[in-house]
Amino acid sequence: xxxxxxxxxxxxxxxxxxxxxxxxxxxxxxxxxxxxxxxxxxxxxxxxxxxxxxxxxxxxxxxxxxxxxxxxxxxxxxxxxxxxxxxxxxxxxxxxxxxxxxxxxxxxxxxxxxxxxxxxxxxxxxxxxxxxxxxxxxxxxxxxxxxxxxxxxxxxxxxxxxxxxxxxxxxxxxxxxxxxxxxxxxxxxxxxxxxxxxxxxxxxxxxxxxxxxxxxxxxxxxxxxxxxxxxxxxxx
Numbered sequence: 001x002x003x004x005x006x007x008x009x010x011x012x013x014x015x016x017x018x019x020x021x022x023x024x025x026x027x028x029x030x031x032x033x034x035x036x037x038x039x040x041x042x043x044x045x046x047x048x049x050x051x052x053x054x055x056x057x058x059x060x061x062x063x064x065x066x067x068x069x070x071x072x073x074x075x076x077x078x079x080x081x082x083x084x085x086x087x088x089x090x091x092x093x094x095x096x097x098x099x100x101x102x103x104x105x106x107x108x109x110x111x112x113x114x115x116x117x118x119x120x121x122x123x124x125x126x127x128x129x130x131x132x133x134x135x136x137x138x139x140x141x142x143x144x145x146x147x148x149x150x151x152x153x154x155x156x157x158x159x160x161x162x163x164x165x166x167x168x169x170x171x172x173x174x175x176x177x178x179x180x181x182x183x184x185x186x187x188x189x190x191x192x193x194x195x196x197x198x199x200x201x202x203x204x205x206x207x208x209x210x211x212x213x214x215x216x217x218x219x220x221x222x223x224x225x226x227x228x229x230x231x232x233x234x235x236x
Contacts (some may be wrong), residue, residue: 006062008080009038012195013094014068017229025060029069029076031134053083066232068094071193072132074217081220093225094232098192098216099201106210109192113138116189116212120144123210124187128180129159130200131191131214136162139189147183170196176203185209192216 005024007014010031018026018038026038030045047053057065067080077093084091101107108123110116113131117138120127128147129139133154139146140157148154149165158164163183176199179185188204189212204211219225226232 003063004061005064005066006057006060007038008065008067008069008076010035010073011068011070011096013096013229014038014066017066017068017094017232020229020233025062029073047079050079050082050086053079054086057083057087057089062089064235065089065091066094067091068229068232071095071098071216072191078220081223090235091223092232092235093219093223094229095219095225095227096194097227098194099198099213102205104205105201106205106208107213108210109213109215111215113214116214117142119212120187120189123212124185126184127187127189128183128185128200128209129189131189144187147179147185171199173199173202173206176200177206180204180207180209187212190214 005021007017007024007026009026010028014026015036015038018024018040022040025041025043028035028042028044047056065080065084067077069076080091108119110119113135120142121144125144127144130149133150133152136148136154136158139159142159145161146159147163147165149167151168153166154164180203186209188200188209191214201211
């Protein structure tokens with residue numbers, strides 16, 4: 001049977017992988033209104049849980065799945081692991097390396113978004129919150145002022161003292177430094193997503209702004225993990 005790869009996408013690495021695998025199908029969750037589309041065949045929307053994904057893999061005769069979703073898309077990753085186990089379709093997880101602190105960083109690592117929200121009032125009064133618009137409810141009951149950046153407008157509940165900035169990266173260190181200064185930011189809250197969005201961390205280090213860094217959720221056991229699109233394309 002010819003190889004037919006399903007890429008669970010939505011990241012820059014997923015788009016790069018689609019360019020390396022002509023004939024692959026890229027699946028996007030559909031949470032961004034105007035996503036940057038990868039090359040090749042694209043489907044948008046959920047599968048309807050594990051059973052729906054199982055049905056799709058069988059109906060489309062998928063021979064390989066690469067989970068190249070965001071490192072915090074834990075539910076999709078778990079569903080992919082279960083669906084692939086049920087169908088016998090090989091699964092590979094493509095995850096770019098996370099960020100590591102360097103001298104001068106003032107990071108506080110926490111295991112979850114609720115843990116981050118618990119720390120925020122103790123550490124800052126003007127907070128740059130870059131965890132994504134779908135996580136704002138976790139911070140909705142807090143008193144500090146928040147600068148929130150997202151591609152699409154956030155939906156409630158949101159912090160009651162908030163400025164929403166609509167923008168899409170990549171961002172530069174110079175731009176991030178200017179943003180932190182313009183809004184007198186004294187705390188950055190972000191997820192350890194890794195990849196090319198680290199300019200804000202460099203700017204925070206240069207300005208002495210502390211960072212609450214939310215650790216990634218654990219990956220399903222026993223599933224191979226690769227770090228680059230090239231490694232993922234070479235498998236199978």
